[in-house]
Amino acid sequence: MQPAPAFPEIAVVDLQVCDRCGLCLPLCPPEAIHLALTDLVVDRSTCTGCRKCIAPCPVGALTMVPA
Amino acid sequence: MTHDTDVLVIGAGPAGAVAAWEAKRAAPELDVVLLERDARVGTPVRCAEGVGDGGLREFADPDGAPWVARKITRVVFVAPDDTEVKVAERDVGWILDRTRFDAYLAQRAVALGAELLVSTEASAMTCEPDGRWCVRLRGTEGEATCRARVVIGTDGVEAMVGRWAGLDTRVPARDMESCAQYVVEGIDVDPDAIYLQFGAGIAPGGYAWVFPKSPGVANVGLGLVALKADARNARQYLDAWIARRYPRGAKTACTVGGVIVHTTIRQTYTDGVLVAGDAAHMINPLSGGGIVNAMKAGRLAGRVATAAIRAGDTSASRLSAYHAGWMELLGDDHLKYYRLKRALEDLDDQFFNSLARTANAIPPEKRTLGRIFAHALVRHPQLIPVAARFFI
Numbered sequence: 177m178q179p180a181p182a183f184p185e186i187a188v189v190d191l192q193v194c195d196r197c198g199l200c201l202p203l204c205p206p207e208a209i210h211l212a213l214t215d216l217v218v219d220r221s222t223c224t225g226c227r228k229c230i231a232p233c234p235v236g237a238l239t240m241v242p243a
Numbered sequence: 244m245t246h247d248t249d250v251l252v253i254g255a256g257p258a259g260a261v262a263a264w265e266a267k268r269a270a271p272e273l274d275v276v277l278l279e280r281d282a283r284v285g286t287p288v289r290c291a292e293g294v295g296d297g298g299l300r301e302f303a304d305p306d307g308a309p310w311v312a313r314k315i316t317r318v319v320f321v322a323p324d325d326t327e328v329k330v331a332e333r334d335v336g337w338i339l340d341r342t343r344f345d346a347y348l349a350q351r352a353v354a355l356g357a358e359l360l361v362s363t364e365a366s367a368m369t370c371e372p373d374g375r376w377c378v379r380l381r382g383t384e385g386e387a388t389c390r391a392r393v394v395i396g397t398d399g400v401e402a403m404v405g406r407w408a409g410l411d412t413r414v415p416a417r418d419m420e421s422c423a424q425y426v427v428e429g430i431d432v433d434p435d436a437i438y439l440q441f442g443a444g445i446a447p448g449g450y451a452w453v454f455p456k457s458p459g460v461a462n463v464g465l466g467l468v469a470l471k472a473d474a475r476n477a478r479q480y481l482d483a484w485i486a487r488r489y490p491r492g493a494k495t496a497c498t499v500g501g502v503i504v505h506t507t508i509r510q511t512y513t514d515g516v517l518v519a520g521d522a523a524h525m526i527n528p529l530s531g532g533g534i535v536n537a538m539k540a541g542r543l544a545g546r547v548a549t550a551a552i553r554a555g556d557t558s559a560s561r562l563s564a565y566h567a568g569w570m571e572l573l574g575d576d577h578l579k580y581y582r583l584k585r586a587l588e589d590l591d592d593q594f595f596n597s598l599a600r601t602a603n604a605i606p607p608e609k610r611t612l613g614r615i616f617a618h619a620l621v622r623h624p625q626l627i628p629v630a631a632r633f634f635i
Contacts, residue, residue, distance in 0.1 A: 195498070195499045195500075197289060197400070197498075197499050197500040197501060198399060198400045198401030198500075198501065199400060199419065199421060199499075199500060199501025200501075201400070201401040201402070201403075202400060202401070202402060202412055202413050202414040202419070202501075202503065203413070203414055203416060203419055203501075204413070205413065207406060207413070210403075211401050211403075212364065212366070212381075228416050231469035231470070231472065231476075232416060232419055232421045232469040232501070233421070233476060234421045234422060234423045234476055234477035234478055234499035234500070234501075235423075235476060235477075235478050235499055236476045236478075236479075
């Protein structure tokens, strides 16, 4: 488990790396990730920063950034 | 522009194509629309493309079919220390050409009168006062809406239809396999066998596979559970494995994806909505296989949806027959396989290495999975509680 960050963080997706496979969608407890044909979006206001989507991404396209 | 239909199937993979086909077969007078987000049905391929012989034959005849890449007659399990165990089986299965196979299934639905819309994605859906679902479509020609009596969600791992309909399609992290795969050319493997290798350093919580498509060419991939992995992602694990096992292989066509190794979602239906295939987590949690399951669920969904429309009752209570039918068909078995998967997670590499030696002590022609299991239970008593979990 990751220690709780000192400042709130949210997940962001690097669209250059993302393969749009959809794996992260059902992993997101608040369902903050949406996939459209051309982009995968993390809803900034819904993401709780839980990090559950980060490690499972097969290509490492998701990272945490300060909220 | 508004398009009205009786059945709207969202996602033209095996579940969706069979659902549309079965709906038209069971009720030719009803309108069926099959939606595909990508420009062509069957691409991109996010699949190892292996399928069992018996299950496939319920839906299509693979002998001589153009959508088959290879017939498989042997299975080779590879222990973490590279000990190979060849299992004697006949008519094991097939490696499909999913681009052609999915197109073939969709074409069959179209031939019966289903309307196929490609390059069209569903972006939202809302339930209207008369019980129909109004689905917003986005395509190359702009936006449109489609009103449907029953929506069948076969939209794969992302499962947006289920989410829009209020069904819980979320997956715990330990039940999600992160997968990566290359088509590798120029490798020396038995072209009639599939290879499955286990190991905490190779594919923690999952396995690596070689599924041959033609002599010297194979789908080479792996699935792992990120919670059990080190800091590397699935593609990095795969690169390391290929570098060690097939250093001369030429990697092409990398694909990645998620395989949900859980059990069927608690509720696969609601008013006017059914979900099937990966979208409903209908994957064998032990093998990660889902193609035949998806087709079986699609067939059931097409049947239940059309019967409900004919009866003028598409309520959740009427559509619940689909869920009950699926659980009886395979869903209850998946609960058992899931318990077995969880029990097997406690066994380490040393155990699998020693199990491989036990199996290889059985003469090759008698080395069936059943015999391996029987010998293993005697030689490795730690398997007894594992076996018990399958039944309890």
